[in-house]
Amino acid sequence: MGDTVQVTMNINGTAQSHDVEPRTLLVHYIRDVCGLTGTNIGCDSSSCGACTIHLDGEAVKSCTMLAVQADGHDLTTIEGLAPSAEKLHPMQQAFHECHALQCGYCTPGMVMAAVSLLDEVPNPTERQVRIGLEGNLCRCTGYHNIVKAVLQCAAEGVAK
Amino acid sequence: MSILGTRVLRKEDPKFLTSGAVYTADLRDPRLASAASVTYVRSTVASATIVSIDTTEAAALPGVLGVYVAADFADLPNLQAMVPLFPPPMMTRPWLADGVVRFVGEPVVAIVAKSTYIGADAAELVEIDYAPLTPVVDLEAASRGEGLVYPDLGTNVGVDFVMFTMMKGVTDDSFFDGCDVVVRQRVVNNRLHAAPLEGRSVACLWEGDKLTFWNSNQGPHSMWSKLQKVYGLTPETSHVISPDVGGGFGLKMEFTPEEALLPELARRHGRPMRWTETRTEAMIGSAHGRDQVQQLAIGGSRDGTVKAYRIEMVGGAGAYCMNGGFLPFLTHVMSSGVYAIPAIETAAKSVVTNTAPVVAFRGAGRPEATAAVERAMDLFAAEIGMDAVAVRRKNLIPKDAFPYTTAVGTVYDTGDYETSLDLVLEHAAYDALRAEQAARRASGAVKQLGIGVSVYVEITAGPAPGSTEWGKVVIGAEGKATIYSGSFSHGQGHATAFAMLVSDQTGISMEDITLVQGDTELVPKGGGTSASKSLQAGGSAVYVAAGQVVDQARELAATLLEASIDDVVLDKATRAFHVQGTPSVSKSWTEVAAAAGGSLAAETDQLAGASFPFGTHLVVVEVDTDTGLTEIMRVVTCDDAGRILNPVLVEGQRHGGIAQGLAQSLIEEIRYDEDGNPLTSNFADYGIISMTELPSYELIPLETPTPNNPLGAKGIGESGVIGATPALQSAICDALSHLGIRHIDIPITPQKVWAAIRAVKV
Numbered sequence: 001m002g003d004t005v006q007v008t009m010n011i012n013g014t015a016q017s018h019d020v021e022p023r024t025l026l027v028h029y030i031r032d033v034c035g036l037t038g039t040n041i042g043c044d045s046s047s048c049g050a051c052t053i054h055l056d057g058e059a060v061k062s063c064t065m066l067a068v069q070a071d072g073h074d075l076t077t078i079e080g081l082a083p084s085a086e087k088l089h090p091m092q093q094a095f096h097e098c099h100a101l102q103c104g105y106c107t108p109g110m111v112m113a114a115v116s117l118l119d120e121v122p123n124p125t126e127r128q129v130r131i132g133l134e135g136n137l138c139r140c141t142g143y144h145n146i147v148k149a150v151l152q153c154a155a156e157g158v159a160k
Numbered sequence: 161m162s163i164l165g166t167r168v169l170r171k172e173d174p175k176f177l178t179s180g181a182v183y184t185a186d187l188r189d190p191r192l193a194s195a196a197s198v199t200y201v202r203s204t205v206a207s208a209t210i211v212s213i214d215t216t217e218a219a220a221l222p223g224v225l226g227v228y229v230a231a232d233f234a235d236l237p238n239l240q241a242m243v244p245l246f247p248p249p250m251m252t253r254p255w256l257a258d259g260v261v262r263f264v265g266e267p268v269v270a271i272v273a274k275s276t277y278i279g280a281d282a283a284e285l286v287e288i289d290y291a292p293l294t295p296v297v298d299l300e301a302a303s304r305g306e307g308l309v310y311p312d313l314g315t316n317v318g319v320d321f322v323m324f325t326m327m328k329g330v331t332d333d334s335f336f337d338g339c340d341v342v343v344r345q346r347v348v349n350n351r352l353h354a355a356p357l358e359g360r361s362v363a364c365l366w367e368g369d370k371l372t373f374w375n376s377n378q379g380p381h382s383m384w385s386k387l388q389k390v391y392g393l394t395p396e397t398s399h400v401i402s403p404d405v406g407g408g409f410g411l412k413m414e415f416t417p418e419e420a421l422l423p424e425l426a427r428r429h430g431r432p433m434r435w436t437e438t439r440t441e442a443m444i445g446s447a448h449g450r451d452q453v454q455q456l457a458i459g460g461s462r463d464g465t466v467k468a469y470r471i472e473m474v475g476g477a478g479a480y481c482m483n484g485g486f487l488p489f490l491t492h493v494m495s496s497g498v499y500a501i502p503a504i505e506t507a508a509k510s511v512v513t514n515t516a517p518v519v520a521f522r523g524a525g526r527p528e529a530t531a532a533v534e535r536a537m538d539l540f541a542a543e544i545g546m547d548a549v550a551v552r553r554k555n556l557i558p559k560d561a562f563p564y565t566t567a568v569g570t571v572y573d574t575g576d577y578e579t580s581l582d583l584v585l586e587h588a589a590y591d592a593l594r595a596e597q598a599a600r601r602a603s604g605a606v607k608q609l610g611i612g613v614s615v616y617v618e619i620t621a622g623p624a625p626g627s628t629e630w631g632k633v634v635i636g637a638e639g640k641a642t643i644y645s646g647s648f649s650h651g652q653g654h655a656t657a658f659a660m661l662v663s664d665q666t667g668i669s670m671e672d673i674t675l676v677q678g679d680t681e682l683v684p685k686g687g688g689t690s691a692s693k694s695l696q697a698g699g700s701a702v703y704v705a706a707g708q709v710v711d712q713a714r715e716l717a718a719t720l721l722e723a724s725i726d727d728v729v730l731d732k733a734t735r736a737f738h739v740q741g742t743p744s745v746s747k748s749w750t751e752v753a754a755a756a757g758g759s760l761a762a763e764t765d766q767l768a769g770a771s772f773p774f775g776t777h778l779v780v781v782e783v784d785t786d787t788g789l790t791e792i793m794r795v796v797t798c799d800d801a802g803r804i805l806n807p808v809l810v811e812g813q814r815h816g817g818i819a820q821g822l823a824q825s826l827i828e829e830i831r832y833d834e835d836g837n838p839l840t841s842n843f844a845d846y847g848i849i850s851m852t853e854l855p856s857y858e859l860i861p862l863e864t865p866t867p868n869n870p871l872g873a874k875g876i877g878e879s880g881v882i883g884a885t886p887a888l889q890s891a892i893c894d895a896l897s898h899l900g901i902r903h904i905d906i907p908i909t910p911q912k913v914w915a916a917i918r919a920v921k922v
Contacts, residue, residue: 024277031186035188037188040180040406041185042357042439043842045844046844047843047844048357048439078177088174092178095173096169096174099808099809099811099812102407102653102816103356103357103650103651104176104181104404105181105183105407107180108180111177126856129851130852134851135850137843137850138357138851139355139356139407139409139816139820141812141819142814142815142854142857143851144819144854145811145812145815146851147851
């Protein structure tokens with residue numbers, strides 16, 4: 001084990017501070033150190049997007065960053081997206097209504113990426129959704145209902 | 161109104177959408193807090209003898225707790241293949257490669273470390289000296305014995321299905337006597353990876369002599385019995401739990417050495433053990449699907465009547481025969497497709513090569529059957545100059561011919577193939593598409609239009625006699641129901657589907673019904689989820705058990721109401737029992753359960769006979785004749801899975817299957833170079849389908865119930881993948897047919913299209 005370095009960041013509104021190896025990937029920090037296991041790991045080449053979170057409000061793949069690079073930043077994971085325990089975020093609600101998830105493994109990353117997409121492009125065409133979310137893979141849904149959910153959420157005019 | 165057949169959203173969604181599901185790697189059971197991490201060092205050579213393994217430096221790394229090689233597990237009984245058709249050496253997986261490596265990715269060394277990071281560091285320090293042998297990579301060369309994976313056996317053939325009398329074999333060309341036209345074609349059904357987004361994962365611990373084992377699989381019970389065999393355990397001393405599972409698609413029916421070794425490591429180190437594979441390990445070291453080379457011959461008359469069809473198969477099993485070696489048999493079972501072909505000959509061999517093992521992947525042998533017969537139909541149509549749809553229509557098994565026995569002896573339950581074809585052609589406006597195609601051809605457009613149609617039938621809950629599943633329904637003192645099922649959801653939505661069945665029988669509302677699954681202490685037996693059988697077998701068991709609970713309750717209610725049981729009815733709207741015509745005096749589920757001593761329960765095993773879902777897929781593509789790039793414009797499908805329980809879930813299964821089916825024809829392929837090095841070892845180089853390559857799908861419903869289970873349901877998990885692959889292949893070939901191109905093997909990449917066009921232009 002090498003030397004450690006202290007990282008401090010805000011995840012889902014809670015301050016987190018730990019000593020980690022400098023090589024620790026952000027996704028491992030979130031899952032194994034902070035215990036937030038909603039964020040998943042699906043590949044080792046930055047291809048699948050299962051680990052997508054928000055860094056300062058923008059979607060990033062947390063497997064492609066070191067924890068130290070997130071030092072001092074604000075992070076949101078799937079656990080922090082819903083406005084309250086009783087109410088889903090509109091994107092989560094749209095995924096539910098459109099049956100846009102099956103095994104659920106891509107879902108946290110897909111939802112986070114989709115929310116970020118609508119921040120950038122509030123009224124996307126189907127083609128824009130497909131291009132915008134290309135970096136998030138799903139093996140169950142054939143993407144049909146995911147695209148439908150994102151378009152439905154956009155049509156309801158509630159990006160965030 | 162019954163809830164059956166209605167659009168019910170999934171009960172399981174909220175957790176998945178907020179905190180995320182709890183997959184094996186997510187488990188935070190306090191008993192696992194001290195778990196060590198396992199890392200495997202894998203072979204980098206396809207075929208070699210192991211000269212030496214030096215683990216000194218790895219073992220000395222701080223944080224490394226143990227380093228193991230094959231000799232360390234000599235006394236541990238090996239895992240055996242699921243289908244015991246092969247010579248024992250081929251179907252016995254060593255725990256770690258023992259003196260010989262047979263594919264790149266085969267585990268050679270196991271490292272136990274305090275963390276995955278330390279394990280990865282230690283893996284880099286292990287030195288393995290290989291003496292390379294000439295690998296056997298090509299399937300057909302392997303079948304001819306050009307090089308041997310197991311030199312001592314003298315053959316690469318794991319099973320010859322003709323020799324085992326499971327197929328009749330092929331005769332000479334007199335088989336095609338009486339045919340005006342005979343067309344022959346070699347067809348490749350490419351090797352794929354199922355690629356569930358969650359890879360293999362295990363966590364386990366011992367408490368005294370009792371093992372608790374968490375595992376990402378398609379149902380815990382087969383792993384439970386295998387672990388008992390390996391470790392000498394009993395049902396009481398072994399507990400297997402399948403938590404939430406991130407997809408399976410057939411791959412996770414299998415149990416691999418990397419998973420089953422963990423209890424041994426946990427025992428030796430006296431601490432819990434965890435292993436979760438990386439994506440690269442999954443791609444090269446778990447198992448692949450499909451992998452068949454077929455020699456097709458089809459003969460018939462110039463009016464379009466098909467008279468004889470022959471398929472000879474070489475099926476890839478990989479370096480060790482797992483269940484994939486069995487798949488050509490399922491291709492044989494479904495070789496006739498939807499057609500009334502009077503004479504069919506089949507033959508197949510499963511052969512080993514120095515590649516990763518092959519296992520069932522969504523469809524498992526039936527996609528290969530449909531791809532073959534649909535290709536044959538297209539080629540036959542092209543040869544006689546008839547429209548491919550017209551040739552299909554002429555040969556379809558008519559809807560009044562069921563039950564229908566094909567020339568290979570498979571008995572189809574029910575079907576209405578022509579209606580599915582008509583619905584799709586009408587929805588897609590087939591004639592207009594052909595007119596547009598003609599216009600583009602006439603104008604010499606760079607982007608040519610292609611239209612592909614496949615009509616398919618497959619077998620679910622099969623093969624004969626069918627599939628059995630266990631189910632139990634308990635209604636407690638609060639009037640709430642708990643379902644126990646031996647089936648297992650890893651995304652299919654059992655919690656919703658099975659609750660609908662119980663709600664329909666009992667009147668109890670959906671939110672008061674819970675599903676228990678995936679735990680061998682709570683569910684005593686089960687077959688898990690595979691072969692699209694969950695609703696047919698598992699659902700039928702739950703439905704019948706719920707009916708039995710209602711019968712028990714009526715009997716008790718009759719006593720409480722001092723009435724004859726024949727006069728007592730269950731009012732599902734008020735969830736209460738009363739005498740017919742006297743609803744004011746009633747007994748609720750709570751009262752009846754109390755009278756039964758607190759709860760009512762019934763359990764049953766249900767055999768669902770094999771059923772035969774069918775349908776038609778039509779795919780429209782634009783192929784850029786300058787670049788070879790294919791764009792999928794439309795996908796229209798009619799998939800008939802018998803009586804539908806929940807259209808939401810059925811559509812989801814269809815969508816997912818369609819995408820994986822299109823992927824096989826468009827872009828996905830596991831590839832090796834001639835030395836057996838994997839060329840597709842992660843999601844960056846494997847052409848895993850993304851949403852930009854796909855359109856939205858146009859689905860048409862059709863319901864032709866089966867008599868083979870109480871629900872009338874057929875399986876829907878695999879239909880999409882079976883219909884879509886040949887439809888897309890046909891569409892791309894169709895777009896190029898005016899250039900004189902009839903056949904391109906899948907996946908039809910831009911390079912292949914470009915090369916095919918170049919070849920005919922020269």
